[in-house]
Amino acid sequence: MEDVQSRHDAREIPLEQVGVSELRYPITVLDREADRQQTIATVELSVNLPHHFKGTHMSRFIEVLEAHRGEVTMFTMPALVEDLRERLEAERARVCMRFTYFVERAAPASGARSLLDVEARFIGESGESGDELFELGVRTPVTSLCPCSKAISDYGAHNQRGFVDIACTFTPDAQGERQMIWIEELIEIAERSASAPIYALLKREDERHVTMQAYDNPVFVEDMARAAAVALRADARVASYRISAENDESIHNHKAFARTSWRRP
Amino acid sequence: MEDVQSRHDAREIPLEQVGVSELRYPITVLDREADRQQTIATVELSVNLPHHFKGTHMSRFIEVLEAHRGEVTMFTMPALVEDLRERLEAERARVCMRFTYFVERAAPASGARSLLDVEARFIGESGESGDELFELGVRTPVTSLCPCSKAISDYGAHNQRGFVDIACTFTPDAQGERQMIWIEELIEIAERSASAPIYALLKREDERHVTMQAYDNPVFVEDMARAAAVALRADARVASYRISAENDESIHNHKAFARTSWRRP
């Protein structure tokens, strides 16, 4: 059978990314408390395509993914990306996996235990020159209470569900090994930047606690982005970050947002 | 060319609904203030298919829709549905159109004007026996403030964006004509059932107003559903309703909801 993809292409248009997306796949990720956590990723795999090839062999993306079925972490990602790059005979390869991640937590007053879900993602890239990238991203739901509404009202203050999305890359340690930051650590930074954390299960005494905690800690969406930025700059393991904070405004039918990024000099 | 759809089907399985969905189409609807409002509908058109026909002629759905291009109201919907039924040689036909609808409003203190968007829908049905149905649905965003959180906390109360979705059918008037209820009327019922309305534009004096208005009017999601139900039962034009109230909880990462339906005896 003819290999149509390998035909010569004369248009001289290189393609930065060719691949597959919106592929669902079960993966196992590292869990600070439980060692391992099984979840389901939405996967995007791609390589660059030099201008003289007509097409990529798309089935090879799935073959490489199948060959690496199992644990996906910042330590296993480089091998997966490198295998993609070699198997597809490309100069650069990229993997992005988005997945739901659960952390177990105790309610602040009753101690009642429940799970919080965040949306996390790993991005891995690799090029011929040996340069590679690993980025961890976590989108954490939080409660935010408006400082302006509190300051100008005789009582009450509007509040809402917000999200703090943090993506960061890491510096190598003294031995040149890339350092690890847990998903749980980014969740903690996000929650400390907000008015109060969010819980699936709150008994009455807990609801009282978080209601007053939020009222005592009003933050704008700008404050959430900045507080997370301050925490990440202070952590020497962080090489760069991109932060996006947003509020599903309770008094509007739109969102308010703030975004900031930084690279350690 | 062969008419494959008209082939005989021997499996003896009648199909309740055959049609097209997720079709985008520009429509004009009635607007209480501005007479007419242009918007874009997501359309679903269907008919039943008797067991002896292999297939429906799907292109005829679009032909009928094109022939009726223009105004879609509770008064024009019956003719569209009836044309579908006849053109597709069916016993029953059904049309559902979902669209964004805007109302202009003044902020409560400053009077600053802005637009509020709601999601509205028309459903029309028609059968051989002359029975027909027209249902109007409106999903209105609101602010809701939790009565429990207010009662048990020394200060503050969690609040969030909520939605009150009302669908209703109408009774005929003394002359046997179906009566009309404006989209704007269902929005007003939804907002009066909540802690406070939502606005796109609020100046500081307005934000103070709605913050305290919400604190003064705490409602559970159950209260929103019931308050809307009481208002609809009291309106003799309403023949039946289905109500769904929901809160995008600010202290949880899930929703709370309440649903109720009723038909006038």
Added chain:
Amino acid sequence: MEDVQSRHDAREIPLEQVGVSELRYPITVLDREADRQQTIATVELSVNLPHHFKGTHMSRFIEVLEAHRGEVTMFTMPALVEDLRERLEAERARVCMRFTYFVERAAPASGARSLLDVEARFIGESGESGDELFELGVRTPVTSLCPCSKAISDYGAHNQRGFVDIACTFTPDAQGERQMIWIEELIEIAERSASAPIYALLKREDERHVTMQAYDNPVFVEDMARAAAVALRADARVASYRISAENDESIHNHKAFARTSWRRP
């Protein structure tokens, strides 16, 4: 602290459903090949609320779910629903869990193995009179090729990704025990109703196979619904079904669909 939810409500509006929705939760389900499969569900839990109570204790939904953390099947679902009903002091309770489910399969010519993802769901209901319901639903992606396009064209035929969604309830066996149908069985019925199955990984010889298989088995969306209906009627374990077949038409920017339902007499 006051129990605001237990206050008397004088409006005399009963609520059919009050609960929580869009809650994400890890569950384990039965797998015909691998015994167990871990996945993540989007959960809706609800009860009815008699007219004299102001509100439901929403936190109890999560407590019951936490108490049942673990395996969710048609055999464990009744206990979960019954616990909800008792803990919430309600007459009726309902649980709906939607989740991604993977099946491993071999490509038709090369035998290359990969995973197919379907969207499955369990619905459980329970009432005071002991009546209970368990419904299994599976939405399977398939390839469909248009019989009309094939018949009227000199060569080629438009085809596309389609979906066959089957929901069914089950009859008791001779001992009065509810019988089980595997998710895998509903996938097989869906795929046999279509032009060809879908695979994540197809080598060239496999692509040739499914291309010709689809061309040899043209089906309308109506045919997919009917073929699934015939298969389900012939299976004595099925007490009722609801089928929805749809095509993401490759020659249109809308879907075509067919729906049918049935209850064993």
Added chain:
Amino acid sequence: MEDVQSRHDAREIPLEQVGVSELRYPITVLDREADRQQTIATVELSVNLPHHFKGTHMSRFIEVLEAHRGEVTMFTMPALVEDLRERLEAERARVCMRFTYFVERAAPASGARSLLDVEARFIGESGESGDELFELGVRTPVTSLCPCSKAISDYGAHNQRGFVDIACTFTPDAQGERQMIWIEELIEIAERSASAPIYALLKREDERHVTMQAYDNPVFVEDMARAAAVALRADARVASYRISAENDESIHNHKAFARTSWRRP
């Protein structure tokens, strides 16, 4: 009332973007055939926030948008962006509007008329130094037929709905005025890059036409991206482009995609 937003912030974290998003708003855009077209935009408005200000006055975004209610084009966008920049006292401002746009077209054999919907977007940016940007983006649905499947099969070829997304900026003309490219022109480039265009309404003779047209013009997702690239490079009005082509694969449950970008030297 205190202006909380204007308080000093000592954290020294500048924010690249602060604003509102997911705001729905009616707009009027230019239409090559009908002069004007009314549609509904999903709007994102933002400015940068210098490090010493605590917050942005979010209500001013809506005030500026309300003041410019009406026509939005590449000619009116600069004034809107500049007003945002001034009213918010910022160095940079950015506006993004996404909207559905309809083009009327005749079926290829019968001439039957219907509407095709595409997703379009305008992005405008402005900075203190007078530099400004206007980007037009259009995502056009198309039919794509796989060259590999056609080449290796005895008959048939898998095909599917695909999308060609083109975003471009424009060069000034001899008088230094930015030149215009119609949404309709980007749709035409997208469709000529694919196997066949998509229509809402196709009679049998039209379905025969597009079935054979697609079979006669097989393209990989890579080919669609490259063909659009070649057309855009040949158009002197185009200063830069970003192209993303994708296929909702009919034989897989995932997408295939190709992306490329370019700036005129």
